[in-house]
Amino acid sequence: MDDTNFADRLTAQTRKTGNPLCLGLDPHLTLLPQFVREKTDRVKSIEQFLISYIDLIAKKIPAVKPQAAFFEQLGPKGMQLLFDVSEYARQQGLLVILDAKRSDIGSTAQAYAQAYLSRDTPFDAITLNPYLGMDSLSPFLEACQANGKGVFILVKTSNPGAKDFQDLALKKDAALYEEIATRLQGPCEALVGKSGWSSLGVVVGATYPEEAVRIRQILPKALFLVPGFGAQGASAQAALSAFEATSETYMGGVISSSRAIMFPTSPECRDDAEWKAGVEAGLEKAIQALSK
Amino acid sequence: MDDTNFADRLTAQTRKTGNPLCLGLDPHLTLLPQFVREKTDRVKSIEQFLISYIDLIAKKIPAVKPQAAFFEQLGPKGMQLLFDVSEYARQQGLLVILDAKRSDIGSTAQAYAQAYLSRDTPFDAITLNPYLGMDSLSPFLEACQANGKGVFILVKTSNPGAKDFQDLALKKDAALYEEIATRLQGPCEALVGKSGWSSLGVVVGATYPEEAVRIRQILPKALFLVPGFGAQGASAQAALSAFEATSETYMGGVISSSRAIMFPTSPECRDDAEWKAGVEAGLEKAIQALSK
Numbered sequence: 001m002d003d004t005n006f007a008d009r010l011t012a013q014t015r016k017t018g019n020p021l022c023l024g025l026d027p028h029l030t031l032l033p034q035f036v037r038e039k040t041d042r043v044k045s046i047e048q049f050l051i052s053y054i055d056l057i058a059k060k061i062p063a064v065k066p067q068a069a070f071f072e073q074l075g076p077k078g079m080q081l082l083f084d085v086s087e088y089a090r091q092q093g094l095l096v097i098l099d100a101k102r103s104d105i106g107s108t109a110q111a112y113a114q115a116y117l118s119r120d121t122p123f124d125a126i127t128l129n130p131y132l133g134m135d136s137l138s139p140f141l142e143a144c145q146a147n148g149k150g151v152f153i154l155v156k157t158s159n160p161g162a163k164d165f166q167d168l169a170l171k172k173d174a175a176l177y178e179e180i181a182t183r184l185q186g187p188c189e190a191l192v193g194k195s196g197w198s199s200l201g202v203v204v205g206a207t208y209p210e211e212a213v214r215i216r217q218i219l220p221k222a223l224f225l226v227p228g229f230g231a232q233g234a235s236a237q238a239a240l241s242a243f244e245a246t247s248e249t250y251m252g253g254v255i256s257s258s259r260a261i262m263f264p265t266s267p268e269c270r271d272d273a274e275w276k277a278g279v280e281a282g283l284e285k286a287i288q289a290l291s292k
Numbered sequence: 293m294d295d296t297n298f299a300d301r302l303t304a305q306t307r308k309t310g311n312p313l314c315l316g317l318d319p320h321l322t323l324l325p326q327f328v329r330e331k332t333d334r335v336k337s338i339e340q341f342l343i344s345y346i347d348l349i350a351k352k353i354p355a356v357k358p359q360a361a362f363f364e365q366l367g368p369k370g371m372q373l374l375f376d377v378s379e380y381a382r383q384q385g386l387l388v389i390l391d392a393k394r395s396d397i398g399s400t401a402q403a404y405a406q407a408y409l410s411r412d413t414p415f416d417a418i419t420l421n422p423y424l425g426m427d428s429l430s431p432f433l434e435a436c437q438a439n440g441k442g443v444f445i446l447v448k449t450s451n452p453g454a455k456d457f458q459d460l461a462l463k464k465d466a467a468l469y470e471e472i473a474t475r476l477q478g479p480c481e482a483l484v485g486k487s488g489w490s491s492l493g494v495v496v497g498a499t500y501p502e503e504a505v506r507i508r509q510i511l512p513k514a515l516f517l518v519p520g521f522g523a524q525g526a527s528a529q530a531a532l533s534a535f536e537a538t539s540e541t542y543m544g545g546v547i548s549s550s551r552a553i554m555f556p557t558s559p560e561c562r563d564d565a566e567w568k569a570g571v572e573a574g575l576e577k578a579i580q581a582l583s584k
Contacts (some may be wrong), residue, residue: 028399069396069403076372103393103421104361105451111361129395130369131423131446133453154423159397161425171461176468194517200373259580
């Protein structure tokens with residue numbers, strides 16, 4: 001496994017593909033087309049579907065983001081599937097960001113870091129929830145340093161409820177999300193690679209472009225993982241609000257889209273070719289919106 | 293599966309056993325005794341170890357708490373093991389609280405709720421991280437209502453880093469953890485059972501007894517899951533600071549201990565009988581400390 005700095009690998013891939021698009025790998029049971037759901041071996045059928053999808057998108061975008069929940073929902077076989085399709089994606093040249101939003105303390109956080117960021121896993125990075133404090137993040141940051149992996153820490157999420165706690169005004173005259181970003185400054189600096197970007201990234205919803213600009217001021221070198229583009233309604237312009245427009249492409253992280261491109265047809269779709277054509281059209285449109 | 297209110301089931305179990313002790317099921321790779329680690333089939337060996345442990349503690353305490361991270365660390369086979377040993381614990385009459393600290397939004401949160409709180413899972417409750425906001429908790433609360441399950445939401449965790457964000461002073465003159473507890477009041481009321489306790493519980497570290505008393509004022513009917521007793525150094529008195537002393541036992545949730553009782557011998561221990569004697573001695577001591 002390539003153990004050079006994650007941020008360097010992601011920025012190289014972004015330059016190579018010319019866009020910062022990251023597509024979700026979300027086997028969403030209620031959205032899967034009929035031609036996938038009607039097969040008797042559900043897990044095998046989903047595996048074939050995900051592999052077809054990876055074949056359609058590989059070489060065109062820098063990264064994919066499997067959502068752990070949809071694999072966990074399939075039971076223990078789903079976890080095997082998560083590792084298998086992530087390994088397949090990696091072999092096709094895609095970086096793999098595991099969206100698992102894990103959070104725990106001490107030896108438990110170490111166990112999660114070992115499970116998902118050790119050298120022999122197919123994952124390049126993982127998403128984390130910071131509520132438990134800086135010590136809960138340390139084992140993951142150590143794995144980044146040692147194994148060339150990355151993390152994306154939730155700062156400002158894309159959902160309406162993000163305001164409930166993340167936006168709370170603190171006595172020290174900052175919102176909670178700003179304080180979390182500020183506490184990440186030191187660890188972010190420590191993981192900056194040759195590219196000038198850091199393997200400590202943050203999750204910032206495309207639905208909150210002004211907050212994204214504020215977080216970019218606090219963390220100029222952090223890679224942003226920006227969900228909410230597409231199905232959640234954010235425009236390319238909003239999603240790119242904290243990205244840097246270079247002559248080649250938009251740098252500064254990845255813009256993630258899951259449902260909109262993976263599920264272009266209705267769940268009743270029985271036609272594999274119709275689904276493929278829909279994916280290709282959606283992919284082209286998204287790449288165009290996110291390219292220079 | 294019994295779909296009566298989770299809080300009612302937990303309080304009945306606590307009354308029956310006479311103590312509120314909850315023991316971790318944490319196959320912590322570096323702490324497992326030599327006689328477990330030396331076998332060639334690691335997962336099978338850990339399964340036998342966990343079953344021996346469950347046999348030693350069943351009927352004596354109300355609940356167990358498997359820590360997902362230690363199972364996930366074993367790969368996909370570990371997830372099968374998690375379900376299998378949880379089912380075994382349930383069959384021995386123990387309630388099973390899955391410590392997974394999940395957090396996500398929308399359809400992803402629904403997928404997690406489906407994975408762990410649907411009727412056919414062996415889990416009675418799950419731990420959740422609230423940072424993403426109230427809408428991220430809704431799918432789990434709906435599963436509690438529909439399936440007689442419970443949740444324990446992280447409010448004040450037991451680690452030193454809990455102070456980093458959870459204790460931040462808000463402009464509205466409350467700490468962040470107090471505001472989160474306050475926002476949980478309505479949903480907590482909605483899940484109160486016949487026992488007077490709610491299936492919406494909270495995680496409050498034994499290492500912070502004063503904060504526990506404050507959270508009890510805000511959420512008088514919430515069950516508390518209190519980690520940090522034992523290995524993390526908190527006394528029984530500190531752990532019980534927000535519990536109600538009835539004539540029979542201490543009511544108001546569960547006090548959790550993981551490493552201290554499960555691993556009484558050194559990792560070099562080759563003697564199954566020595567380990568069992570250590571578990572029994574530790575268990576008796578803990579039960580005594582937490583009984584009337």
